[in-house]
Amino acid sequence: MLEFPVWNVGGVGHGWMIGIIATLHVYVSHFAIGGGLFLALTEHYAVKRNDLPVLEYLRGHSNFFMLLTTVFGAMGGVGIWFVVGNANPSAISSLIHNFMFFWAIEWVVFLVEIAFAFLYYYSWGKVSQKFHLQLAWWYFGISALSLVIINGILTFMLTPGKWIETGNIWDAFFNPSYFPSLVLRMVIMASIAGVFAIVTSSRIKVDELRHRMLHYSAKWLIPSFFLMPFIMYWYFTTLPENVASLVQSGIDNIGAGNLSVLTRLLLLTMLLSVTIYVVSLIGPYFNPDKFSFGFSILILILGLVVTGATESMREMVRKPYVVYDYLYSNGVLKSVAADSSNYGIMKHNKWISEKEITSTNQKVVGEKIFRIQCQSCHTATGYRSMKDLARGWNREFIYNRLASLTATGLMPPFMGNDPERRAVAEYIGDIVKAPPLVAETTK
Amino acid sequence: MNEILPIPSPDPIAVPGDIGLILFLLYLTFFIHVVLMNVMLGGIFLTFVSELVSRLTKDGAVRENHIHLAEKMGHILPFSVSLTVTFGIAPLLFVQSIYGQFFYTSSVLMATIWLSVVLLIVIGYYSLYAYTRGFEKWANRRYLFMGLSFVMFATIAFIYTNNLTLMQTPQKWLEIYTRTNGSGWHWNMDEATLIPRYLHFLFSSFAVAGLLVTILGVREADVNRSGFMKKWGGLWFVVATLANVAVGFAFYFAIPEGPRAIFGGSEHLNFTIAHIMFFVGLVCISLTAFGKVKPAVTWIGVVATFVGIAEKIVARDHLRQAYLKEVNWTLDGLKTNPQTDVILLFFAFLIVGTGAMVWGIVKLRKELKAHATK
Numbered sequence: 001m002l003e004f005p006v007w008n009v010g011g012v013g014h015g016w017m018i019g020i021i022a023t024l025h026v027y028v029s030h031f032a033i034g035g036g037l038f039l040a041l042t043e044h045y046a047v048k049r050n051d052l053p054v055l056e057y058l059r060g061h062s063n064f065f066m067l068l069t070t071v072f073g074a075m076g077g078v079g080i081w082f083v084v085g086n087a088n089p090s091a092i093s094s095l096i097h098n099f100m101f102f103w104a105i106e107w108v109v110f111l112v113e114i115a116f117a118f119l120y121y122y123s124w125g126k127v128s129q130k131f132h133l134q135l136a137w138w139y140f141g142i143s144a145l146s147l148v149i150i151n152g153i154l155t156f157m158l159t160p161g162k163w164i165e166t167g168n169i170w171d172a173f174f175n176p177s178y179f180p181s182l183v184l185r186m187v188i189m190a191s192i193a194g195v196f197a198i199v200t201s202s203r204i205k206v207d208e209l210r211h212r213m214l215h216y217s218a219k220w221l222i223p224s225f226f227l228m229p230f231i232m233y234w235y236f237t238t239l240p241e242n243v244a245s246l247v248q249s250g251i252d253n254i255g256a257g258n259l260s261v262l263t264r265l266l267l268l269t270m271l272l273s274v275t276i277y278v279v280s281l282i283g284p285y286f287n288p289d290k291f292s293f294g295f296s297i298l299i300l301i302l303g304l305v306v307t308g309a310t311e312s313m314r315e316m317v318r319k320p321y322v323v324y325d326y327l328y329s330n331g332v333l334k335s336v337a338a339d340s341s342n343y344g345i346m347k348h349n350k351w352i353s354e355k356e357i358t359s360t361n362q363k364v365v366g367e368k369i370f371r372i373q374c375q376s377c378h379t380a381t382g383y384r385s386m387k388d389l390a391r392g393w394n395r396e397f398i399y400n401r402l403a404s405l406t407a408t409g410l411m412p413p414f415m416g417n418d419p420e421r422r423a424v425a426e427y428i429g430d431i432v433k434a435p436p437l438v439a440e441t442t443k
Numbered sequence: 444m445n446e447i448l449p450i451p452s453p454d455p456i457a458v459p460g461d462i463g464l465i466l467f468l469l470y471l472t473f474f475i476h477v478v479l480m481n482v483m484l485g486g487i488f489l490t491f492v493s494e495l496v497s498r499l500t501k502d503g504a505v506r507e508n509h510i511h512l513a514e515k516m517g518h519i520l521p522f523s524v525s526l527t528v529t530f531g532i533a534p535l536l537f538v539q540s541i542y543g544q545f546f547y548t549s550s551v552l553m554a555t556i557w558l559s560v561v562l563l564i565v566i567g568y569y570s571l572y573a574y575t576r577g578f579e580k581w582a583n584r585r586y587l588f589m590g591l592s593f594v595m596f597a598t599i600a601f602i603y604t605n606n607l608t609l610m611q612t613p614q615k616w617l618e619i620y621t622r623t624n625g626s627g628w629h630w631n632m633d634e635a636t637l638i639p640r641y642l643h644f645l646f647s648s649f650a651v652a653g654l655l656v657t658i659l660g661v662r663e664a665d666v667n668r669s670g671f672m673k674k675w676g677g678l679w680f681v682v683a684t685l686a687n688v689a690v691g692f693a694f695y696f697a698i699p700e701g702p703r704a705i706f707g708g709s710e711h712l713n714f715t716i717a718h719i720m721f722f723v724g725l726v727c728i729s730l731t732a733f734g735k736v737k738p739a740v741t742w743i744g745v746v747a748t749f750v751g752i753a754e755k756i757v758a759r760d761h762l763r764q765a766y767l768k769e770v771n772w773t774l775d776g777l778k779t780n781p782q783t784d785v786i787l788l789f790f791a792f793l794i795v796g797t798g799a800m801v802w803g804i805v806k807l808r809k810e811l812k813a814h815a816t817k
Contacts, residue, residue: 003451003452003544004451004547004548004551005449005548005551005552005616005620005625006551006625007551007554007555007625007627008624008625008626008627009555009627017558021561067569067572070525071525071565071568071569071572072565074525074528074529075528075561075564075565075568076561078528078532078561078564079558079561081535082550082557082558082560082561083558085539085547085550085551086550086551086554086557086558086627089451089543089547089548089550089551090454092539092547093454093539093543093547094454094456096536096539096540096543097454097456097457097458097459097540097543098456098459099459100458100459100460100536100537100540101459101460101782101785101786101788101789102785103536104468104533104536104537104789105785105788105789105792107529107532107533107536108789108792108793108796109792109796110529110532111529111530111796111800112796112799112800114525114529115800115803115804116799116800116803118522118525119803119804119807123807123810123811126810126811126814127807127810127811127814128810128813128814131806131807131810135803138799138803142799169459169782169785170784333455350448350449350450350451350617351449351617351620353617353621371625
């Protein structure tokens with residue numbers, strides 16, 4: 001239980017640390033696949049029509065593509081691995097022990113993908129058009145295969161499905177949301193490819209070509225515009241009942257004017273997605289002659305924000321788990337937390353040097369227990385802070401509230417015993433400047 | 444399990460493969476990673492030195508030779524980074540499945556520094572591209588990109604040495620965690636083996652990069668350039684390998700007596716073979732650089748060096764196990780539950796994936812030849 005030391009990142013919180021890196025990586029890695037399709041398909045048409053200016057554009061675009069995806073994109077993946085390992089080692093350990101050989105397969109696919117990215121880029125103008133096009137399709141096929149593999153691990157975290165009972169790796173991999181998520185990501189990839197192509201197209205100096213490529217690139221956003229609602233519906237039907245009702249309440253809250261974090265993220269995602277579609281239609285699709293590089297960067301940034309919002313939602317609906325129904329966000333197994341005889345953090349945790357709680361060390365120990373129990377999602381005064389969340393609460397209320405964390409549906413149970421709960425209540429009470437209790441707090 | 448030390452319990456999910464198989468994959472992929480990393484790190488340093496020499500020398504021929512070598516290396520190095528990183532992923536995966544309790548803990552204890560590795564790689568990698576792409580355009584300043592890249596990758600190597608030494612000394616963990624308050628800002632500087640171990644890797648990278656330059660020299664058509672590269676590369680190989688003998692002794696004696704005992708026992712033969720191989724490598728590469736020998740001699744030297752590196756990689760892991768034995772942890776305590784079907788699928792992907800890459804490269808070479816003759 002709570003086996004690992006906890007990385008103390010202050011007010012930033014683990015959520016932001018993971019969120020920033022994950023958002024950047026997801027955006028670029030989706031481009032790495034969708035962009036592969038864009039290169040292959042566009043080159044196919046350009047070769048067919050012997051359209052040399054478009055081929056020249058593709059050469060430049062693939063340079064940008066290669067530099068961004070093979071360096072920043074690839075390192076972002078390593079970054080997620082590192083930051084999750086730092087913030088939640090139990091979670092990454094669970095995933096690696098379960099999926100190690102799938103991850104090894106993903107590694108092989110990634111290696112081949114990188115090799116073909118280089119073969120494709122560096123052979124521009126040096127090999128036959130037929131072979132170069134073959135390389136483009138190979139690259140796209142292999143990069144899409146990398147999604148086919150990693151999608152099983154990503155979706156497992158929210159919908160482990162039958163694996164919880166069977167422990168079978170194939171149940172874990174082909175879990176309930178595997179297929180809708182795969183299709184969803186494929187469609188999103190095409191859109192992201194379109195967004196990046198709009199950026200590079202807007203830099204083309206020749207007017208006629210720039211207009212043509214902007215118009216063409218904007219078309220890549222159309223499939224997602226029409227298909228997303230249906231795929232999203234399919235996706236939601238595969239989610240666990242609790243998650244589905246959480247999302248439903250998020251949607252209902254929009255009408256009720258109750259703006260929970262989930263509701264705000266939903267609104268943000270929908271509004272910005274529509275904005276991207278509208279700007280792309282009005283700008284590069286219908287009026288490419290009036291569309292500037294600055295606007296393309298705006299679309300790019302909006303796309304990044306939408307990616308961030310959807311990643312946050314994915315993380316939020318999973319709460320209180322990191323692997324649904326198996327491992328809580330704070331690294332405690334559901335099965336361990338279900339047995340109250342396991343309670344007592346200091347008894348089990350090896351990282352608290354104090355052996356017992358006394359009146360002098362109560363708040364110090366309270367802070368240490370808070371870090372172990374709560375800091376995977378909360379901070380004292382920064383991200384999802386106690387300062388805001390417990391504002392106006394008195395110490396007794398905090399103490400009682402700690403005993404009923406699961407009632408929120410978003411938090412794991414407090415694993416401490418009574419004196420430990422009191423110590424954390426005192427620590428949080430100090431953060432919110434609650435007046436001290438008159439008696440019985442430091443027994 | 445040791446009850447006093449804060450060593451986390453093994454993951455409740457069993458290791459999904461036979462430990463022997465995972466160790467084999469760990470050694471194999473780590474060997475490739477180390478060779479590539481040596482080419483990259485040492486190559487960056489040697490190129491930086493060539494840049495400096497070409498600026499300082501008054502001898503036109505020497506300048507020309509160094510600029511030619513720097514340009515050649517500039518084309519190789521970005522690929523070497525990509526391959527090094529990619530081949531670093533696999534051993535990191537395998538090591539986590541076996542030594543996760545130790546690796547994650549040490550990573551968290553120095554989490555802030557550990558995470559910075561990602562940013563440092565991105566900076567170092569883009570610096571190399573800036574060097575190669577701006578070779579003509581930024582001729583006067585391009586050495587700065589190579590220098591920056593070296594600082595980034597040398598720092599990364601140092602961070603890795605910190606983490607991998609910290610993971611095998613749980614005795615220090617609680618004090619570090621208490622002192623740093625979990626900030627993840629810890630350098631393992633009080634570790635006696637840290638500096639010699641780091642220098643051992645650093646000098647190895649200079650030696651292997653020297654080996655690469657020698658090989659490039661053997662394959663170079665121009666007689667003058669070939670002679671220069673063979674001598675220059677050979678010199679780096681010989682000097683760095685000899686320096687590593689001194690550093691190796693310092694490393695050896697910095698290891699606590701308990702774990703060190705394996706080199707007089709179970710690792711004795713392995714260790715001896717490794718050093719014989721390095722000696723053979725040293726002789727062959729010296730002959731290549733400073734004498735007139737057939738290319739076969741060079742290749743014998745290369746193979747012997749690689750066998751020596753492979754032996755050292757196995758010894759390195761056995762040393763780690765010896766360290767962990769000091770805290771009553773052995774491989775025997777790990778539960779396994781092999782996912783045979785997924786393992787077979789992995790090997791199928793490995794074979795098909797390798798085949799696809801070979802096909803792509805062979806076809807590309809044919810196409811390049813055909814296109815060039817048009």
